[in-house]
Amino acid sequence: LRIGELARRAGVSQRALRYYEEQGLLRPNRRLSGYREYSEADIDTVRDIRALLAAGLGTATIAEVLPCMAKDGGQLVTPCSDLVEVLLDERDRIDSAVEELMSARELLDAIIAASGSPGPATAALCEAGRQAEDGRLVA
Amino acid sequence: LRIGELARRAGVSQRALRYYEEQGLLRPNRRLSGYREYSEADIDTVRDIRALLAAGLGTATIAEVLPCMAKDGGQLVTPCSDLVEVLLDERDRIDSAVEELMSARELLDAIIAASGSPGPATAALCEAGRQAEDGRLVA
DNA sequence: TTGCTCCTCACGTCACGTGAGGTGGC
DNA sequence: TTGCTCCTCACGTCACGTGAGGTGGC
Numbered sequence: 001l002r003i004g005e006l007a008r009r010a011g012v013s014q015r016a017l018r019y020y021e022e023q024g025l026l027r028p029n030r031r032l033s034g035y036r037e038y039s040e041a042d043i044d045t046v047r048d049i050r051a052l053l054a055a056g057l058g059t060a061t062i063a064e065v066l067p068c069m070a071k072d073g074g075q076l077v078t079p080c081s082d083l084v085e086v087l088l089d090e091r092d093r094i095d096s097a098v099e100e101l102m103s104a105r106e107l108l109d110a111i112i113a114a115s116g117s118p119g120p121a122t123a124a125l126c127e128a129g130r131q132a133e134d135g136r137l138v139a
Numbered sequence: 140l141r142i143g144e145l146a147r148r149a150g151v152s153q154r155a156l157r158y159y160e161e162q163g164l165l166r167p168n169r170r171l172s173g174y175r176e177y178s179e180a181d182i183d184t185v186r187d188i189r190a191l192l193a194a195g196l197g198t199a200t201i202a203e204v205l206p207c208m209a210k211d212g213g214q215l216v217t218p219c220s221d222l223v224e225v226l227l228d229e230r231d232r233i234d235s236a237v238e239e240l241m242s243a244r245e246l247l248d249a250i251i252a253a254s255g256s257p258g259p260a261t262a263a264l265c266e267a268g269r270q271a272e273d274g275r276l277v278a
Numbered sequence: 279t280t281g282c283t284c285c286t287c288a289c290g291t292c293a294c295g296t297g298a299g300g301t302g303g304c
Numbered sequence: 305t306t307g308c309t310c311c312t313c314a315c316g317t318c319a320c321g322t323g324a325g326g327t328g329g330c
Contacts, residue, residue: 055243104194
């Protein structure tokens with residue numbers, strides 16, 4: 001697989017793939033031309049990387065986790081004990097991140113729901129908001 | 140309220156508060172000394188800002204949303220119709236973000252669960268991981 | 279030769295962190 | 305005067321985005 005096809009199939013940018021390599025998360029072979037050559041397994045690896053990044057893990061931590069995910073005949077590999085503690089912390093962080101997202105969702109829902117009855121006061125406040133924004137640009 | 144107390148009570152850094160002001164999200168008064176003077180209402184505003192940032196909204200969008208949250212006697216204010224469409228998109232993004240977090244959580248859970256029976260293969264792979272990391276540092 | 283894909287710099291972005299160096303109030 | 309809090313630059317960080325300028329294969 002060349003970088004363009006992997007990017008398409010994994011749903012990421014080529015820049016992201018080069019960045020992951022720079023951080024040691026991927027190690028593609030090189031052709032004589034210098035082109036990167038990826039394996040089919042890299043598609044799943046990239047998906048895992050994205051999932052962990054989206055969960056707030058840094059590339060350094062992900063670099064430690066990835067070898068544990070190397071499936072040995074469909075079997076997960078045991079991580080070093082230091083890493084397990086890190087993962088427990090990260091899992092807690094994910095749980096509170098979900099709660100934050102839910103409360104933000106409620107905030108937006110309340111505002112969206114309030115858009116049912118516009119009224120004349122709305123237009124005025126809308127306009128006030130724009131003027132405040134202009135003021136900011138001037139200042 | 141001076142910046143230090145607001146930072147403590149809202150649970151954010153002073154740098155973050157200055158940044159929010161720079162982005163037009165807060166507009167504290169100034170004392171003769173140049174010190175920022177915040178209102179009690181700013182505590183809740185900062186909490187809302189954090190919730191929306193955590194949900195992935197940018198400061199520009201939050202600047203549009205905040206006036207809608209100005210409680211007019213406990214009542215939410217209606218946003219401009221352009222904004223409502225943006226909020227609907229953001230809400231969808233939050234929903235998929237939650238799904239991503241859940242799947243990442245499952246990934247970590249599987250690895251954590253695998254740490255039950257260490258065995259000798261683990262230590263070897265652990266060591267291999269460290270060597271690979273060293274190789275990276277050398278290269 | 280044309281066109282598509284790839285390559286390596288290298289600077290920009292967003293929401294801050296982190297000093298550097300200086301001032302205000304009790 | 306001491307000590308704590310505040311101020312304004314201004315550069316660093318993380319995970320990339322976005323060109324700039326050049327090369328490879330059919």
